[in-house]
Each structure stands twice: as structure tokens, then as C-alpha cells.
Amino acid sequence: MTTVLVTGGAGFIGSHVVEELVERDYNVGVIDSLVSGDLSNLERVIDEIEFWRVDVQDPRGVETVFSEFEPDVVVHLAAQTNVRYSMRNPVADASVNVMGTLNLASLASRYEVERFVYASSGGAVYGEPQYLPVDEEHPTRPISSYGASKLAGEHYVRVYAEADGFDHVILRYANVYGPRQDPRGEAGVISIFLHRAARGEPLRVFGDGEQTRDFVFVRDVARVTADAVEKGRGVYNIGSGRETSVNEIVELVRKVTGRDVKVVYEDARAGEVRRIYLDITRARKELDFEPETDLEEGVKITWEWIKSNVP
Ligand SMILES: NC(=O)c1ccc[n+]([C@@H]2O[C@H](COP(=O)([O-])OP(=O)(O)OC[C@H]3O[C@@H](n4cnc5c(N)ncnc54)[C@H](O)[C@@H]3O)[C@@H](O)[C@H]2O)c1
Structure with a gap:
């Protein structure tokens, strides 16, 4: 074996x-x-x-x-x-x-x-x-x-x-992304958004949300x-x-949770790439x-x- x-x-x-x-x-x-x-x-x-x-x-x-x-x-x-x-x-x-x-x-x-x-x-x-x-x-x-x-x-x-x-x-x-991902610190945006949605907190988006990632x-x-x-x-x-924007993730979180999740847009973070897949x-x-x-x-x-x- x-x-x-x-x-x-x-x-x-x-x-x-x-x-x-x-x-x-x-x-x-x-x-x-x-x-x-x-x-x-x-x-x-x-x-x-x-x-x-x-x-x-x-x-x-x-x-x-x-x-x-x-x-x-x-x-x-x-x-x-x-x-x-x-x-x-x-x-x-x-x-x-x-x-x-x-x-x-x-x-x-x-x-x-x-x-x-x-x-x-x-x-x-x-x-x-x-x-x-x-x-x-x-x-x-x-x-x-x-x-x-x-x-x-x-x-x-x-x-x-x-x-x-x-x-x-x-x-x-x-x-x-998926079950068991720790939402603390710098973890994946999907885990962070879903945990915030579960607590009824607004989602924080850095920049305009049009940055893309491959999930x-x-x-x-x-x-x-x-x-x-x-x-x-x-x-x-x-x-x-596939290329997916953070704004698309926001929409998906609303759809899947069925909750009217609020979003706040904050300053873009330095050192992050704009698009990648x-x-x-x-x-x-x-x-x-x-x-x-x-x-x-x-x-x-x-x-x-x-x-x-x-x-
Ligand atoms: N999560 C992602 O999206 C992602 C993307 C690209 C690459 N990776 C890579 O995948 C691997 C796993 O990442 P993850 O997201 O599951 O992170 P994680 O933090 O959940 O898992 C890392 C594990 O390693 C253990 N660990 C950390 N330092 C250690 C040390 N010095 N000695 C022994 N154990 C130690 C931690 O306790 C933890 O169980 C990492 O190598 C990471 O770089 C993750």
C-alpha cells in the first residue's frame, strides 16, 4: 500500500x-x-x-x-x-x-x-x-x-x-474556496462574504469590485x-x-443566501493584481x-x- x-x-x-x-x-x-x-x-x-x-x-x-x-x-x-x-x-x-x-x-x-x-x-x-x-x-x-x-x-x-x-x-x-475555509485574516473572498452574510453584516469590497479572480x-x-x-x-x-469579478461574487452571495446583503465600497488595496485567471x-x-x-x-x-x- x-x-x-x-x-x-x-x-x-x-x-x-x-x-x-x-x-x-x-x-x-x-x-x-x-x-x-x-x-x-x-x-x-x-x-x-x-x-x-x-x-x-x-x-x-x-x-x-x-x-x-x-x-x-x-x-x-x-x-x-x-x-x-x-x-x-x-x-x-x-x-x-x-x-x-x-x-x-x-x-x-x-x-x-x-x-x-x-x-x-x-x-x-x-x-x-x-x-x-x-x-x-x-x-x-x-x-x-x-x-x-x-x-x-x-x-x-x-x-x-x-x-x-x-x-x-x-x-x-x-x-x-469551499467548506472549512477560515474567514479570518486574508482568506478567500467567498468565505469572508458568506460569513458576513450569515451575521447580517455588509460586504466590504476594496476598489470598484471589477477586479477578477479564478475561483x-x-x-x-x-x-x-x-x-x-x-x-x-x-x-x-x-x-x-474562468474569470469572475468580485461584483459577480456579491450577486451570487445575494442569490444563494436569499438575503438582501448590503455592500460597502472601500479604497482599493495596494499590491493586488487587477485581473487574473x-x-x-x-x-x-x-x-x-x-x-x-x-x-x-x-x-x-x-x-x-x-x-x-x-x-
Ligand atoms: N486557499 C487558497 O486559495 C490557496 C491558493 C493557492 C495556494 N494555496 C496553498 O495551498 C496550501 C494550503 O493552504 P490552505 O488555504 O489550506 O491554508 P491553511 O492555513 O488552511 O492550511 C495550512 C496548514 O498548514 C499548517 N501549517 C502552517 N505552518 C506550518 C508549519 N510551520 N508546520 C506545520 N504545519 C504548518 C497550518 O496549521 C494549516 O493546517 C498552502 O501551501 C497554500 O500556499 C492555497
């Missing part, structure tokens, strides 16, 4: 990936420091996995896990994911995203793993798009410390994989991430391949990726989850 070690498995995307892998009968181990994730995210599968509360920056702690669990495949999702935090604390961001990744990639080499799957960010590594949709050949020119650290992580994974002969897959996720449902992301445990090589964009042709061809959940259906599922899980 293939053993898969998932870092960040108690987080938003990680917990869906773990569920998908358990369903496919992999032997799954999870490393998470629980800094932003929560064990309750894993409650459905906790009896079927092994869990270590370990920080990916801790070489000894992670090495103990490698020697006990002997993973065939590593799926590395643990990260500092807050863009604004990364600008204020670039060293702390890099410690997790660069040094943590380097630690895992070097242990993957030493313990002779077969594959390494790395969660990167299509929204952060390309910077301001020079053309749309953005494909994997688009220049990478991050405009945040988070983008720079995620991109550095990609390079370290590739360098180790090429030097030591293990396969590697880099998944550049677009804006992922992809978390279970579609979990499925393709689990597929990458067996197939693919190199870099793949993972999104919906991803070309997902390569993932379609090589990973058989097909985003199955359309935006309205995904927002409905997320709303139902918020209503039954958030007090």
Missing part, C-alpha cells in the same frame, strides 16, 4: 486532500503544527490516519516522522498563507515557506521518496499578468513576499527532484491533488479557467483534470456548510 505523508493536512485544502486519499485507500500520515489548521477538520478520518503535531521547520521532528512512517509520496501543503502578513514579516514567512519546504525536500531525498507534490499559488507566483489567461509559461514575477517564498519553494523541490531522481509535481492553485472549488482541488500522487510531472495550473489546458491533458463544481453550486455547498457549522 502506498504511504502518503501530507503536510498541512489539518488545514482547509489539506483536510479535503486527506479525505480524498483515505477514500482511495492510501495509507495516510499528516504533519501539522495546527498554527492555522484544526484537528476538527479531520474528524471524519482521524481514526484512519496517523497524525504528528510537528512544525515543518523542525528538522529533527520531521525526520522522526520520515523514519517512522517511511512515506512513498510527500504532499506538501503546510505554509504561511497570509499575503499581508508576509509583507510585514517576510523572514517569518520565508522560514515556513522556504526553509520548511527545503527541509522536506532534503528529507525526501534522504529517505528516497518516489514523488513530491507541492502546493503553489497561481494567484501569487506570476505577479501582474502580461496576458490572459495565464499559462504555465507566463513569466513569474511575484509582487508579494508570499509569492516570492512560494516560488522559491517550487525551485527547491525541482532542484532536489532533478538531482536525486524523484518525480515532482507543482500545483499552482487559483483562488480555492475553484476545494473538492475539485483535492481530487486533482490526490491524482498527482500517481501521475504528472512538472508545473500545472489548477483553477476553473488561469489557463488549465496542461492539467486537463496530463492530469485529466476537470473542475466539476460550477461556481453557483460550490457557493451553495459552502453556504450550507457555514449555516450548519458556524454558530
